Amino acid sequence: MEAVKRVGLDTNIFMGIFLEEKDKLEPSLQILKLISNGDLEGVVSSISLIEVATLFYQKDESQKGRKAIDLIRALSNITIVDVSADMAINIASTKVSERLSIADAAVMTSAIELKSDVFLTYDNDFAKVKKIRCMKPEDYLKKLNEEGSQ
Numbered sequence: 001m002e003a004v005k006r007v008g009l010d011t012n013i014f015m016g017i018f019l020e021e022k023d024k025l026e027p028s029l030q031i032l033k034l035i036s037n038g039d040l041e042g043v044v045s046s047i048s049l050i051e052v053a054t055l056f057y058q059k060d061e062s063q064k065g066r067k068a069i070d071l072i073r074a075l076s077n078i079t080i081v082d083v084s085a086d087m088a089i090n091i092a093s094t095k096v097s098e099r100l101s102i103a104d105a106a107v108m109t110s111a112i113e114l115k116s117d118v119f120l121t122y123d124n125d126f127a128k129v130k131k132i133r134c135m136k137p138e139d140y141l142k143k144l145n146e147e148g149s150q
Helices: 011-018 022-036 046-058 062-074 085-098 102-113 137-148
Strands: 005-009 040-045 078-081 118-120
Touching (some): 005 022, 011 046, 011 062, 022 040, 040 046, 040 102, 046 078, 046 102, 085 102, 102 118, 118 137
Parallel strands (some): 005 040, 040 078
């Protein structure tokens, strides 16, 4: 039996769902369903929780922000990675080497630290990243389907 694949999740996976973004909603929901079913393991940075909550707080919808965080925390087979002092050097290194914002470097470093197989994102800033394979959810779903049909 093949080992369960671990996927790092960028904040925009959740944003696409909470904001019901047409192009992101279905693929993102499919990924979360695979995680909840135990077919995949998910890795999320605590920075992503801050970014999601901020989205709602900026709209003066703090209750929705709290509910969104509670929903993410309640997902099965998701590990939420607290950004620790021990990770600071790796985040700084990733920020500089991959030319990312500090938040993006922290979110991606969480996936790398937990040895994720891939980092799922809709952010083009990750297109040239070398430390981990970055893919859009729909491309990853297609890859999984191809692997399953072999």
